[in-house]
Amino acid sequence: MAAELTLARAPAQLRPTSGGRRTRAAVARTLTFVALLVALVPLLAVGSFIVSQGIGVIRPDFFLQDPPGDLSALGGGIRNAIVGTLEMTGIATAIAVPVGLLIAVFNAEVGGRLATAIRFVIDILAALPSIVVGIFVYELVVVGQGHFSALAGSIALAVIMLPLIVVSTEEMLRLTPRPVAEGVRALGMSRWRSYLAVLLPTALSGIFTGVLLAISRAIGETAPLLFTALGNNFFSVSLSEPMQGLPLLIYRNALNSAFPAARDRAMGAALVLIAIVLIFNLVGRWLVARRNLARR
Amino acid sequence: MIIEDLPPSPAPVVPPPRPVAIAAAPVVAPGAAPVVRIGAVSAYYGPRRVIRDVDLDIPPNSITAIIGPSGSGKSTLLRCIDRMHEIIPGAHVEGSITYRGIDIYDPGVDPAAVRRTIGMVFQQPNPFPTMSIATNVIAAARFNGLVKGRSAEDALVEHCLRQAALWDEVKDKLHHSGSSLSGGQQQRLCIARALAMEPDVLLMDEPCSALDPVATQQVEELMLRLRERYTIVIVTHNMQQASRVSDRTAFFTMGTDRAGYLVEVDDTVKVFTNPREQLTEDYISGRFG
Amino acid sequence: MVFRVIAAAGTVVALATVGLMVYDSVITTAPVISTFGIWDFVTGLRWAPSFTIYGALPFIFGTLLTSVIALLIAVPVALGIALLVTEYLPPRIAGPVAVTVDLLAAIPSVVWGLWGLLVLVPFLRPIEHAIAASAGSVVPFLGPPTPGPSYFAAGVIVAFMIIPIVAAVTREVFAATPRLQREAVLALGGTSWDVVRRVVLPIGRAGFLAAIVLGLGRAIGETIAVTLVIGNAPRIGSSIFSPGFTLASVIANEFNEATEPLHAESLITLGVVLLVIAVLINGAGLLIRRRVTQVAGRGS
Ligand SMILES: Nc1ncnc2c1ncn2[C@@H]1O[C@H](COP(=O)(O)OP(=O)(O)O)[C@@H](O)[C@H]1O
Ligand SMILES: [Mg+2]
Numbered sequence: 057m058a059a060e061l062t063l064a065r066a067p068a069q070l071r072p073t074s075g076g077r078r079t080r081a082a083v084a085r086t087l088t089f090v091a092l093l094v095a096l097v098p099l100l101a102v103g104s105f106i107v108s109q110g111i112g113v114i115r116p117d118f119f120l121q122d123p124p125g126d127l128s129a130l131g132g133g134i135r136n137a138i139v140g141t142l143e144m145t146g147i148a149t150a151i152a153v154p155v156g157l158l159i160a161v162f163n164a165e166v167g168g169r170l171a172t173a174i175r176f177v178i179d180i181l182a183a184l185p186s187i188v189v190g191i192f193v194y195e196l197v198v199v200g201q202g203h204f205s206a207l208a209g210s211i212a213l214a215v216i217m218l219p220l221i222v223v224s225t226e227e228m229l230r231l232t233p234r235p236v237a238e239g240v241r242a243l244g245m246s247r248w249r250s251y252l253a254v255l256l257p258t259a260l261s262g263i264f265t266g267v268l269l270a271i272s273r274a275i276g277e278t279a280p281l282l283f284t285a286l287g288n289n290f291f292s293v294s295l296s297e298p299m300q301g302l303p304l305l306i307y308r309n310a311l312n313s314a315f316p317a318a319r320d321r322a323m324g325a326a327l328v329l330i331a332i333v334l335i336f337n338l339v340g341r342w343l344v345a346r347r348n349l350a351r352r
Numbered sequence: 353m354i355i356e357d358l359p360p361s362p363a364p365v366v367p368p369p370r371p372v373a374i375a376a377a378p379v380v381a382p383g384a385a386p387v388v389r390i391g392a393v394s395a396y397y398g399p400r401r402v403i404r405d406v407d408l409d410i411p412p413n414s415i416t417a418i419i420g421p422s423g424s425g426k427s428t429l430l431r432c433i434d435r436m437h438e439i440i441p442g443a444h445v446e447g448s449i450t451y452r453g454i455d456i457y458d459p460g461v462d463p464a465a466v467r468r469t470i471g472m473v474f475q476q477p478n479p480f481p482t483m484s485i486a487t488n489v490i491a492a493a494r495f496n497g498l499v500k501g502r503s504a505e506d507a508l509v510e511h512c513l514r515q516a517a518l519w520d521e522v523k524d525k526l527h528h529s530g531s532s533l534s535g536g537q538q539q540r541l542c543i544a545r546a547l548a549m550e551p552d553v554l555l556m557d558e559p560c561s562a563l564d565p566v567a568t569q570q571v572e573e574l575m576l577r578l579r580e581r582y583t584i585v586i587v588t589h590n591m592q593q594a595s596r597v598s599d600r601t602a603f604f605t606m607g608t609d610r611a612g613y614l615v616e617v618d619d620t621v622k623v624f625t626n627p628r629e630q631l632t633e634d635y636i637s638g639r640f641g
Numbered sequence: 642m643v644f645r646v647i648a649a650a651g652t653v654v655a656l657a658t659v660g661l662m663v664y665d666s667v668i669t670t671a672p673v674i675s676t677f678g679i680w681d682f683v684t685g686l687r688w689a690p691s692f693t694i695y696g697a698l699p700f701i702f703g704t705l706l707t708s709v710i711a712l713l714i715a716v717p718v719a720l721g722i723a724l725l726v727t728e729y730l731p732p733r734i735a736g737p738v739a740v741t742v743d744l745l746a747a748i749p750s751v752v753w754g755l756w757g758l759l760v761l762v763p764f765l766r767p768i769e770h771a772i773a774a775s776a777g778s779v780v781p782f783l784g785p786p787t788p789g790p791s792y793f794a795a796g797v798i799v800a801f802m803i804i805p806i807v808a809a810v811t812r813e814v815f816a817a818t819p820r821l822q823r824e825a826v827l828a829l830g831g832t833s834w835d836v837v838r839r840v841v842l843p844i845g846r847a848g849f850l851a852a853i854v855l856g857l858g859r860a861i862g863e864t865i866a867v868t869l870v871i872g873n874a875p876r877i878g879s880s881i882f883s884p885g886f887t888l889a890s891v892i893a894n895e896f897n898e899a900t901e902p903l904h905a906e907s908l909i910t911l912g913v914v915l916l917v918i919a920v921l922i923n924g925a926g927l928l929i930r931r932r933v934t935q936v937a938g939r940g941s
Contacts, residue, residue, distance in 0.1 A: 070454060070465035073832060074497060081834035085729050091721020092738065095808070098801045099745050102756045155654060162649065170649075177659050183923035184916065185862025187889045191896070191912045195665045196658075215658075276749025279864040279889070283896055303751045303865070310755045310869055319759070326752045337747045341740065436828055441732055468830035478821040482843035491839060492829035542825075549829060 103330075110327030113320045122291050127308065128315035134325045136291040137305040141332075143293060144206055144285060144301060145275050148213035153267055155214075156221030157256070163222070164229040182219035187279040189215050194283040206292070206299035209285025216277055217270040224266025228259040261347060268340035272333050278303035302329040385452075387412045387553060387583045388433060388470075393447035394611075395428050395437055402428050404611040405447070408602055410553070415575060415584045417594035417620065420604030421635070425612030426587040427475075429604075430555045433585070434470040435463040451553070468496060471551035475558040477538035479530030479545070486526040488541055489513060492549040508548055516544035517574050536567020540574065547578075554578065556586040560593065572597050591636060595624050603632045670910040673903060682910065688875035688891075690899070695907040697914055699877045703792060703885040704915070707867060708860040710796025710881065711803060715860075716853055718800075719807035726808075727815040728837060739812060746805035754869030757798045762789045762870055769793060769882045777880070787882040790872030795887070798870055799863050807856040814848030814933070815841050847933045854926035862919055864889040888915040 121133035159178070163171045189212055197208040232255055256263070278301075281287070287304035288297075302325050309322035386409035393406045403425035410416050418426045431437040432445050435456060449456050456466045479488045489509045493499045499508050509526065513519040518540040522533070530541055539559055546554060556575075560568040575584060575597050588594050594601050601624070602617035616629050627633045673682060677695060685696015722742055726735045769787040777784035822840045831839065842849075872884020873894055886894075892908050892915075899905040 069469075070451070070456075070461065071468050071496070071830075072462045072465045073830075077495075077497075077832055077834070081832040084724075084834045084837065088721040088725035088729055091718045092725055092742070094718045095722060095742055095745060095801075095804050099741070099748075101760065102748055102752065105756055105760055106752060158650070174656070177656060179923065179927060180659065180920055183858060183919050185864065185889055185919055187862065187864040187892050188912050188916050188919070191892065191909055192662045192665065194896075195669060195909070196661055272747065276747075276751070278749070278751045279893060282893055286897075303749060306751045306755060307865055307869075310751070310758055313755075313759060322755055326755055329749055330747075330752060333747055333749060337744075341743075434828060436824065439824070439827060464827075464830045464832060467828050472828040474821060474824070474828075476821055478819075478825045480822065480825065480839065480843075483839075492831070495835050495839065496830050545829065 106323065106326050106330060109320075109323040110325075113324030114327065118324055123289050123305070123321060125289050127312045127318045127321070130317045132321075134302065134305055134321065134328065136288070137300045137302045137325060138328065139291070139293065140206065140285070140299040141275060141301040141303070141329075144210045144213055144281075144299060145271060147207075147210035147295070148217055148274055149267065149271060151210065151214040152217035152221055152270070156218050157225055157263070159218075160222045160225035160229060161256075164226055178219045178222050181215065182223070184215075185279075186216055186277055187282075190280040190283050193280065198284060201296075203296075204284065204286035204298040205296050206285050207295040209281045209299060209301065210295070212280035212284045213274040213277060216280060217274045220270035220273060221263075221266055224269070225259070225263050228262035228266070229255065231262070232259050261343060265340050265343040265347070268336050268343070272336035272340060275336065276303060276329060276333050278307050282307075302332075384411050386410055387452055388585075389448075389450045390429075390433070391448045391450075393429070393432060393445060393449060395425065395432050395445050396443060397440065398442040401609070401611045403432075403604075404607065404609070404613045406614045408614060408617055410583060410585055411600070412583050413579055413581075414599040415579055415586060415597055416617075417598035417601045418585065418587045418604060419589075419591065419594050419601060419635075420612065420615075421606065422589070423610075423612070424604040424606050426604055427557050428612070430472070430557050430585065430587055433553075434472050434555055435466045436472065438463070468492075468549050469551055470553040470555060471546035471549065473539070473542050473546055473554065473556040473559050475561055477535055477542050477562065479533070479538050479541050481529065481531045483530060484527045485522050485530050485533070485541060488530040489544050489548050492545060496549055498549060512544040512548045513541075515547050515578070516540045517570060517577075518544060534567070536563045536570060539563060539567070539571060543571075543574065543578075551582065553583045553585070556584065558587050558589055561589060568593070591624075595620060603627075603629075603635060605631055605635065666909070666913045666916075669906055670913055673906045673910045676903065682907075683914065686877065690895075690901040690904045690907075693902055695903065695910075697888075697911055699875055700886050700888040700891050700911060701914065701918075702877050703795075703871070704861050704887040704889070704918070706792045706881065706885070707795040707799055707863075707871070707887055708857055710793060711799035711860045712853065712857060714797065714800035715804045715807055715856060719804050719811055719852070719856070720849070722804070722808040723811035723815050724837060724841070726812050727818075728833060728841065739809075742808055743805050745801060746809075748802075750802070750863065750865045751869075753798055753802055754866035757794065757866060757870040761798060762794050765789070765791075765794055765797065773880065773882055782880055783882070784880045785882070786880075788872065788884060790870055790884050791880075791882045792871065792878060792885050793881045795867045795871040795885075795890075796881075798866050799860050802863060802866065803856040803859045806859060807852045810852035810855055811845070811849050814845040814852065817848075818844050847929055851926050851929040851933060854922060854929060858919060858922045858926060861887075861922065862889055862915065863887075864893050868893045888912075888918075 118133040119138065120135055122136045123132040123134060159174060163174055193208055193212040193215065197211055198204055201208070281301050281304050285301060285304065286298040287300045287308065289300070292299055306322050306325045306329065309318040309325070312318040313322060388410040390406055390408040393403065394401055395403045406429060418429065420426055428437060433449060437443050437445055445457065451466070451470065454461070480491060483491060486509045489512050490499060490505050493508055499505050510519060513522060518537060521537060530538065533541060539562070560571050563571065572593065575586065578584060586598065598620045600617060601620040603615045603623065604612045605615055606612050615631050616623065616627065618628070623632060624636060627636065673695065677685065682695065683697050683701070685694070686698050687694050687696045688699060726739050730738060766787060766789045769791065772783055773785040773787050818841050822844065823836050826836045826840050867887050868890040871886060871890055873886055873890065874884040875886050875891065878885045888911050892912055896905065896908050899908055
């Protein structure tokens with residue numbers, strides 16, 4: 057045995073935390089609250105700014121009219137941008153969801169070296185800055201077609217959505233309880249049928265959530281649309297022509313915000329855009345929360 | 353979740369004199385003032401009461417074994433004694449627990465101070481994975497400000513590892529990671545780590561349940577030696593272990609309300625040979641649990 | 642069989658797209674590379690389309706500077722929020738707080754830019770002026786002029802945009818700290834700070850690093866918000882309060898009007914440079930994350 061050490065503790069006494077340690081713990085805790093405050097200030101600032109400046113702009117005409125050709129002119133609305141955003145996001149969803157589901161199913165079920173390669177490609181797609189996506193789609197679609205188009209814009213948004221959908225779907229398929237997966241095989245179903253009939257429906261709400269969150273991300277993107285859909289000032293639903301979108305409209309008007317009319321239009325459109333994004337985002341989150349509750 | 357930091361300093365307490373160690377006394381001297389007194393303690397997780405009205409005295413320099421079926425609240429009671437129960441959100445304790453006359457649930461008492469004097473060893477060995485063996489031992493002594501300086505630290509590391517009967521096995525690899533050790537070694541490292549903050553009481557929650565028989569025997573021998581300096585409470589599933597190492601045995605079981613309660617407590621020999629309660633006898637002879 | 646074919650088809654589409662992108666970027670950047678050389682293009686200080694002079698350094702510099710400013714602000718804030726949510730707040734409050742912070746990520750880039758242009762830049766201008774007038778005379782790179790739109794303003798906006806992602810990943814890393822480890826510290830008489838210092842931070846270090854790298858990956862690609870507040874000047878500014886450009890913002894700003902010879906091709910080459918930086922950063926992030934999950938898988 058080593059020599060007895062002297063007791064640091066007086067017998068039968070509790071040693072309270074020293075003042076210095078108390079202070080350190082209190083300071084650390086206080087700093088974390090300060091950090092939260094630093095994040096909440098801009099959130100509240102942006103929210104209150106857009107709502108207070110945008111709410112006065114919103115009248116029925118704002119939804120029913122198209123903007124004037126001259127951004128500095130008063131009046132007009134953002135009808136073409138709302139329709140354009142919904143149309144392009146809708147088409148992007150129609151492209152990205154089936155492709156994304158197939159890739160996810162392939163990766164989860166088939167695996168192997170090809171799946172590793174695909175996962176690598178998906179990782180790269182997820183890492184692409186959205187402006188780079190815009191450039192590539194410009195090169196591949198706009199240059200190929202010879203003109204800007206809503207289709208090119210939709211494809212760019214689809215490329216943004218694709219990795220998000222693949223990742224969330226793979227996650228859901230992995231979470232699908234194994235007994236279900238093996239049970240359907242035991243029934244002698246082909247893989248393909250088992251997916252359509254059992255696995256996808258089981259994972260459906262989770263996949264749906266991933267899609268909603270991907271939409272809420274794509275809907276607010278400006279950069280991929282700049283060189284693809286380009287934007288315009290009149291109403292158009294044609295896929296082969298340039299198309300306006302809310303983010304594009306806000307961007308162009310923000311660049312001209314020295315004109316009160318452009319500034320107001322940007323504010324009103326920003327309020328509408330935030331509202332749309334929030335609806336998709338919050339519904340998606342709500343579904344996540346509900347599923348987590350159910351799983352517990 | 354930690355929400356119980358930093359209460360005001362405890363009121364100064366005049367301590368009773370520390371009793372002289374009773375060397376190798378197999379049975380506790382009658383009349384020695386208990387170190388820990390548990391009075392009418394009930395513990396809750398949220399609304400659910402899991403132990404009910406427990407009265408139990410822990411005599412000094414002895415080993416008290418707590419036995420009973422799984423779910424009877426043994427771990428919970430142990431965690432009440434060093435105020436670890438309350439860190440679980442929604443959990444709370446009723447009744448009174450005193451340590452050498454100090455009410456440890458007094459609002460003026462700092463829970464961290466209680467835990468420095470009443471050390472705990474967990475069921476699963478939990479050395480700090482990012483620290484070396486030596487750093488693991490002095491971690492608490494360091495952040496509790498008990499040691500200053502390189503040589504004092506080294507001395508403390510050696511002292512505690514020797515006390516924990518681990519020194520010879522690790523003295524050449526003090527700077528290796530704590531998680532490189534075997535399970536039994538890790539558990540003894542955790543004991544050394546607790547000893548380094550100079551506790552008075554050691555609580556051990558099934559310290560051998562994750563260990564093989566050889567490691568179990570080492571930890572049991574260690575406990576018997578530590579009894580000379582510390583007051584030990586051990587929860588165990590293993591009846592042989594309780595009869596081998598403990599001086600006193602407390603038997604817990606669950607009532608119809610699924611809350612655990614104390615059936616009886618007595619000298620270990622008595623409990624195992626001639627228990628007062630039929631329930632105890634049934635449990636010990638394996639007819640129950 | 643059908644299943645394999647269809648699944649493979651979806652995959653081939655994705656692979657083909659990427660292949661096309663690679664092919665395409667080689668074709669379009671070739672004239673730029675052959676005219677200036679890779680090294681001279683990347684290190685070129687001047688960007689003057691009307692003289693057919695294209696150098697990328699001002700934009701690489703701007704991208705890195707704004708990203709560093711953004712990280713310097715966002716990382717401590719995100720760390721604080723993650724600790725607050727996992728260590729200090731009771732679960733009932735922690736959930737809603739986390740969701741609220743996540744909402745920062747739901748604000749579109751262009752809306753951040755609009756607010757930055759109309760609110761943040763005018764708000765920062767007197768502050769920048771005061772700093773430049775005092776510290777600016779001693780510390781290089783903090784001096785005047787302070788016109789408003791600047792690297793600094795862009796960095797601040799980007800910081801707000803990446804706080805939620807860094808905080809969310811860090812939060813998950815910290816929440817995965819084994820309960821037994823936290824309890825070990827508390828049972829040894831540790832304070833909440835000791836838990837953070839001895840267990841949460843050391844165990845979560847690699848995961849936290851991965852979160853920072855993820856935030857950096859986002860920061861370098863941020864486009865529209867930056868374009869609206871950085872002042873769009875194609876040179877290396879003399880101060881963090883100078884107007885500048887980033888790789889992404891110069892592309893957004895000039896591509897549609899790029900009619901000079903090699904202008905569009907040079908912008909696309911900037912896009913490839915940005916792509917390479919993004920892939921390298923995200924690759925580093927993936928490697929770190931893979932190591933983290935391996936360590937977690939082994940269990941500690
Ligand atoms: N963290 C907790 N939250 C809620 N209930 C718990 C928790 N820990 C233990 N319990 C419940 O308390 C009861 C007693 O548990 P415990 O003290 O661990 O018993 P023992 O150690 O005797 O097996 C059990 O019914 C258990 O389910
Ligand atoms: Mg237990």
